[in-house]
Amino acid sequence: MKKKKSKYSVKKIVQLGILNLITVCACAQNNTQDFNFDWNFKLENSSQSNWKNVNLPHDWSVGFSFDSIKGEGATGYLLGGIGWYKKDFKVKPSKNETTYILFDGVYNNSTLWLNDKKLGEHPYGYSPFFYDLSAYLNNNSNQIKVKVDHSRYVDSRWYTGSGIYRNVKLVTKNNLHIPIWGTYITTPQVSLQESKVHLEVKVKNNFDKDETFDIITTILDGKGQKVAEQSTKGKVSSKKETKFNIDTTVKNPKLWDVVSPSMYTAQFKIVQNGKTVDENQTKFGIRTIKFDANTGFYLNGQNMKIKGVCLHHDAGLVGAAVPEGVWRRRFEKLKEAGVNAIRISHNPGSDEFISLCDEMGIMVQDEFFDEWDNPKDKRKNMKEQSVDAITRGYGEHFQEWAERDLKNTMLAHRNHPSIIQWSIGNEIEWTYERNAKATGFFDNMDWSGNYFWSLPPNSIETIKENLRSLPREKYDIGETAKKLAKWTKEMDTTRYVIANCILPSSSYESGYADALDMIGYSYRRVVYDYGHKNYPKLPIMGTENVAQWHEWKAIMERPFISGTYLWTGIDYLGEANKQWPKKGIDSGILDYAGFEKPSYHMMKSLWNDAPELYIATQRLEKSIYKINEQTGEPVEKKKNGWETALWVWHDVNEHWEYQSGDKTIVEIYSNCDEVELFLNDKSLGKKRLIDFDDRIYKWAVPFQAGKLTARGTKSGKTISSERVTPTEAYRVQLTTDKTSLSADGYDVAHIVAQVVDKDNNPVKTVNPTITFSIDGNVKILGVDNGAVDNVQDFQSNTITTSKGRCLLIVQSKKGAKVDATVQIEKVVLENNKINFTEKTNFTSKIKLTSKN
Known part of the structure; x- marks a missing residue:
């Protein structure tokens, strides 16, 4: 929607309904260099007096120990301070080129110097910014220095982090170029037959004379096939910036939506005398949105709820x-x-x-x-x-x-x-x-x-x-x-x-x-x-x-x-x-380690059409339910308490491990119309969702070791879920979300350690301290067990588990072939004795290799 050509005011457009959009994503600009690697860092006024090598993004606060004395709960008991970053780099600047440094975010109060020349300050920790380095670059050797002053470490109501914690790029352009953030694309009309595409492109001329050129705009679909092309004549005066408006059409567009987020690419080339002097590639998607005061939200004309x-x-x-x-x-x-x-x-x-x-x-x-x-x-x-x-x-x-x-x-x-x-x-x-x-x-x-x-x-x-x-x-x-x-x-x-x-x-x-x-x-x-x-x-x-x-x-x-x-x-x-x-x-539906919580499964049952079923349990005395003396069925201790439940989900367990004869409440979160519960293959009865106003199926069940099974039906489909009482903790089982990593210095693997019995059933009530060891070319980013009261150091290879599990994240090293083995070095219980049956082989090993 091109604002200056609209015959309606913005408020009128909103009242009429539909907003049409074709949008650009992150630019891949000409001669854009990843500037994240090979920095040096030190903290001011700390025991760390020497510079140490770091790669960006970097958050120094998360490397501290949690501090209940100096720290504040507002920012997670992690301290701030003043940090310094520097990077030596070599360039051969040309009088025909412009060089920028682009920061996506620095927390916070940053000051930048290039070759000891102060270029500026930026206080906000969340907004992107850039500097033009061209006038201060030396031929060959240069040094960037950044001071980050987060000494006011409780300047927010939540954890902020400290440092250059988002990506940095060095962008070198011809003096005649599309500047950073120089494109803006909208569509005044969208249909399945065609989309009208409007592109605003800024061109900056840093030369000492006026420049004429052609802007060649090409639109490619997701398969790289050309779907539109446009050529535009341009002229920009010396030391000026001009915006050019380009219009084209995409036939039979594939719309961006939440199910199939189709994307296109717009290529912009500035051409002089048949030579491309600047190039910009921009991914984008085509879609419409509408919020109606009476009928809600529409994406591409389809009414839906925002979940x-x-x-x-x-x-x-x-x-x-x-x-x-x-x-x-x-x-x-x-x-x-x-x-x-x-x-x-x-x-x-x-x-x-x-x-x-x-x-x-x-x-x-x-x-x-x-x-x-x-x-x-x-x-x-x-x-x-x-x-x-x-x-x-x-x-x-x-x-x-x-x-x-x-x-x-x-x-x-x-x-x-x-x-x-x-x-x-x-x-x-x-x-x-x-x-x-x-x-x-x-x-x-x-x-x-x-x-x-x-x-x-x-x-x-x-x-x-x-x-x-x-x-x-x-x-x-x-x-x-x-x-x-x-x-x-x-x-x-x-x-x-x-x-x-x-x-x-x-x-x-x-x-x-x-x-x-x-x-x-x-x-x-x-x-x-x-x-x-x-x-x-x-x-x-x-x-x-x-x-x-x-x-x-x-x-x-x-x-x-x-x-x-x-x-x-x-x-x-x-x-x-x-x-x-x-x-x-801890009000999230996922915990700090990204593990699913009971509330996750409740929302999953509400937000999906496919059948969902999840079993939670709790001892009667700890449960929010009691037993109705007349019916023998569970009822809320606080009548209709579910109608005023707040942030944190009520206390339930993800296991079937109690003492024989313990009175328990079994809760099932499901969108199934009917659920039948079994204990050791004996039916405890069928129940219907329509009978539970709080949408939680409930049974009162005296504990017996074995297998608790729920079987649900919805629209003719049957699904089941089970909880099994484990035997003695036997080993620590490792699983990973990937076994191959790109050797780019960014790619990560999430490795989960879970205590299991001989049959690989998870043991959720034993919490040993686990020490990981790694042999090979990956970096340990840290460990966590997901618990809100876990204040063990994140940047470590040792962690006491919660619910018998923990998470280790490892990251590849740039340019180093990934050939690594992750295993457990040591498993220790609170009494400092290893009492698992396998005393020398605690876990299966995880092998990580390079992607082809």
Whole structure:
């Protein structure tokens, strides 16, 4: 959609319905060099006085030990500091070339020098940025130096990481070139017959004279076949940059969607006198999106619910420097659960992250800021209570940097087909006292009760009157929201501007909602009907909700709610103040190691049409259920408690290991219409899903060792699942998600160690300490057991298991042939005795080789 030619305003376009888009993904620019390898790093004012060799991305904080004394739960008890990076490199600069260095993200407060010449500073840790190095390059030997000041290590409410934690590229171009982020592609019309493609291409001329040229634009399909080509004459004055508009058509386009994320490639060539002087290849996808205030969300004209999760940017043991393969494994698991969207909370994600969403068919909400004009309290999760040097965050820079950071992010990200929403803010309302007080809610907020389940205590008229009469502050939330939305729409009008509103009743009246194309509710499903009735023109969805059946039930019952983003898809570090040794939030449906949790299987049963069935168990005394004396059936101890369940799933086990005669409750999460439970092949009865309002099948079962089997039927299909009582722990079994790695210095393998019995049944109640050994050319990234209270060092080869299992991640080395063996060096129980039957052969070995 070409903004300047549209006959409708942006608001009118949103009301009419459909937004058409063809989008660009990460550019493969001419002479783009991977600049991640062979850096040197040291920490200032630490025992590490010498430079050590590192490769990027690099997060130094995740290499620390968890510190309950100096550390803060807000950022996961891992410290920050001041780090220095330097890289020596050789180039032969030409007066006819321009050289840039592009950082996808540095956390944070970075300063860059080239050959001791300071080039600039960049405070925000999540927005991409670049520098033109051309004027300061030496012939041959050069040195880049970067200072990263994360001494304010509690400047966020969650774990941020520290350092150059995203990719870096060195880009060398002809002086006549398409600059970084210089392309923007949309489609004013999309159908299965043809798509109108509009390309905006910037050309920069760093020569001392005007330049004329041709722009040759070629579009290739996923098989590399040419589907369109266009030639455009161009001229750019000396030291200027000009934007060129190019229009073409793709016949019978294959649309990008969540099932088949078809992609195309646009090739741009700048040609002078028959010679290509600059070239740019850009992947893209064609699709349409629409949010309707009455009927919800449409992708390519198909009405569907957004089944989304919120994700922070850390990934367990690797911290914030996440290899693409780690995200891939996690995304694959989320997609298996039915997830079709991710909200990157609460700051922009990496280009690599979003590119992977493009490839895998996952829609994205890209969020800009967690703080605006006023700071949040990093320890108490709301309005700042006191001034503290180490907690000073982005609010310190917002006035000066917000526009640049927002627009840089959009220039880098706006062409990804996966992005469907721009979020300008997260739970901002409570930082503006007038706005918060107007609701009548804020001062009486109870996080365990009334906020989630009560309607706004003040009427709309009372809220309006309060906003009129309460003293005005230095900054106004409505004015700031409109400013942010204006900047967003200056860059892109093909997505919806949204925000995650924690107090929507006041946001509707403060001017905040007026700046939005649609509104997101944070844990406020109880006001879905209120919002739709009183503000019927603005589309609504849940942008932060708990992973419970009641949340999804409320959405399924309301066509006008477009969907949800659950808090969260994966456990994350931080927001754990005064909860040591709990280092983070465990509300995810996957844990820190990417292992599936019971809530994962509940959501999988809700979000998939194919039959799903999962068995969980618990001792009666620890269960949330009791036995009804009249019927003998399990019932909730707290009647209808499932309707108000919050972040963390109730305590259940993934095993069938108890004492003989123990009273247990067996829970089954399933979308099957009917399930029959068996214990040692004896039927314990059939039950129907329709009889369980909470969608949890339940049986009271006296424990007997053996095999617990559930068999379910749905639409004529039968599936089964079982839990087996293991015998004595016998060995540690290793499994891996891959046995061959690319020798590129990036590729990773996830190796899971699980205690098993002689028959390879998992033993979940024995937790030895395991030491891994590796012989060969791979690097240990670290270990984890997935538990929220695990505060063992991540960067180690030794770990005490949880549920009898743990995760080791290894990474290839650049240019080194992968020929490695991973095995267990030692297995020790708490009494420091090895009591497994096989005392000399604890595990099968994992052999890793190079990819062909």
